[in-house]
Amino acid sequence: MKIYVNQAGYLPGGKKTVILAQTETDGEETKKIRIMDENGKCILETDALYWGYDKDAGDHVWHADVSAVSEPGEYLAESPAGERSCLFRISEDLYEKTGQVLLKALYYQRCGTALEERCAGVFRRECCHTGKAVRLEDYEKLMSGGTVPLYEVRGGWHDAGDYGRYTTAAAAALAHLLYAYRFFPESFCGELNLPESGNGIPDILNECLYELRWLRKMQMEDGSVCHKLTSMRHANFVMPEQDDRQFILFRPSAMATGDFAAVMALASRVYAAYDSEFAQDALAAAEKAWNWLKSHPEFLGFENPPGCNTGDYGDTDDRDERLWAAAELYLCTGDPEYLKAAERLYAALSSEAETMVSMGWGDVSGFAGWCLLRENGELAEAYRQAFTAEAERIVDLCGKSGYGAAMETVDYGWGSNMVVLNRAMVLGTAYLLTSDQRYLECAGKQMDYILGVNATGFSYITGIGEHAAGHPHNRVTEADGIEETIPGFVVGGPCAVPADEKAEWLIVPGTPPMKCYLDLWECYSLNEITIYWNSPAVFVCAFLNDTGGKKGRIRI
Ligand code: 9MR
Ligand code: ZN
Secondary structure, three states: OEEEOOOOOEOOOOOOEEEEEEOOOOOOOEEEEEEEEOOOOEEEEEEEEEEEEEOOOOEEEEEEEOOOOOOOEEEEEEOOOOOEOOOEEEOOOHHHHHHHHHHHHHHOOEOOOOEOHHHHHHHOEOOOOOOOEEEHHHHHHHHOOOOOOEEOOOOOEOOEOOOOEEHHHHHHHHHHHHHHHHHOHHHHOOOOOOOOOOOOOOHHHHHHHHHHHHHHOOEOOOOOEEOEEEOOOOOOOOOHHHOOOOOEEOOEOHHHHHHHHHHHHHHHHHOOOOOHHHHHHHHHHHHHHHHHHHHOOOOOOOOOOOOOOOOOOOOOOOHHHHHHHHHHHHHHHOOHHHHHHHHHHHHHHHOOOOOOOOOOOOOOHHHHHHHHOOOOOHHHHHHHHHHHHHHHHHHHHHHOOOOOOOOOHHHOOOOHHHHHHHHHHHHHHHHHHHOOHHHHHHHHHHHHHHOOOOOOOOEOEOOOOOOEOOOOEOHHHHHOOOOOOOOOOEEOOOOOOOOOHHHHHHOOOOOOHHHOOOOOOOOHHHHEEEHHHHHHHHHHHHHHHOOOOOOOOOOO
16 A cells, blocks of 8 residues: 655645555555654544545545644654655745745756856856857858858756757746746745845846846847747757757747747836836837737747757647737736737637636636736636636546546646646636635645655655655756756656657556656656746745735736
8 A cells, every 4th residue: 555645745734635545445445544753653543534446546545634733843644554655744834945946946947157056056067058049041051161140049947858948938937937926925035045146136036037038039130039949959968068059049930929028028017126127128028029929910830840859839829829918018008909909819719718727838828817817807807717617627627536636637648747737826826816715725735746645656846755756857967977866846747648768668558647657867758847847836836835825916
């Protein structure tokens, strides 16, 4: 029998469910479970009740509610036969601290700068990717020794385990982070030991500014924004400073331009109080991007050119990006033209979409919602309903899972942990709107899942928990020769349709989806890291730290 707990721990007043699981049933309706404190003393003995068979996990599951344990300290759960869970901690600052580790991981993704020992400790490294980039159309000419225009596009975060930087991925991550800051500012008071720490700006904003200043450079003269900045082929598994491949500015897309307009408008509001020069420039850049979109109403998608194997972040609809841009620009400027555009786009999209509250790099409709919720009027009301309707569906899914995972079988794809976390963000938002306790509890369960209450028993955040993922698909971690894994990265998680050779080879067909995970660096479809898998986790931690909106509000 396995015993699963949230390996980071629980809030003193939070709901605490210990899960017992085994693949075969033994017909027992109840099983005994004890909570032991750090002195090995049993402080609670209780019954775990049979929940049933969870088909996505392939497990029979029993639940024990141990919420009564609320004294701060370190504990474990144990069966009478001596089987034990991982350690867990009860503490008030649990989610504040977890959020800090998740944010600090983004610092380790910084490109175009050296990571100093003072801030990075053993993970210090040299400066990487300082060379200028070439536009795709000039690439061949440059490679054959010709002279072509070059662009200074240094900075930003490496997207993931690769060294590329992609506009739509960056915009989604920034949206999660900047909105987390807007809604739950009290969760971001601590310092992260960044080079900028202590400059009077909250560290979450310091870190985001590093990304925003790079993103700003992705805009071309005409206002359009390049879809991505990567080499033609992914680097080998070398440290970033050893990667000397030529970086290329791939052509603009409507999605990149829409996201850029939106996130720059958002940034202009967030940074107005700290850096007015940046804020003004960001707004001007956003308007320029919008004007380009206006004069290019046709869909301009993105596809990799032949020979390119870096991510393409393909997307078949640019209306959600235009919607988000219109909503953010309306808020910044009050110009009714933007509101009209947003209303038109919302009407068109909502008549086709299953939900309007998606918050990933592919569908950003939910960000427009975050932006409009505080408004009066039809769009705000429509979004209120959309958030609560989706939250109801999520609560329902959570109840159908033995592990409390708000997931359907089909959701276990590449980056399934993002689905879990994005749903927790929807719950957090719905909670701010309604104060419905079920949403808070369910959001907590999604974090429990990420931190160890799942059918593999892994904490899917590196460095957090006794049994945490330790071999992510991350070039730096593989190449740095350091035993310890950089902490604070959310890995992609179980994927029932593995898309990398190693996982295809090792995952036995028919494995229950929640168990399709391996902690191996080769398995990029199971164990990669990305900025936009960390960012929703930061949002959810900020929400839970705030004890579900005690202080948090919809603040745009
Ligand atoms: O996260 C992306 C996932 O949803 C897609 O299925 C996958 C294949 O297109 O790409 C993932 O994104 C990767 C990107 O293309 C390049 N950087 C690493 C990303 C995470 O694996
Ligand atoms: Zn770099």
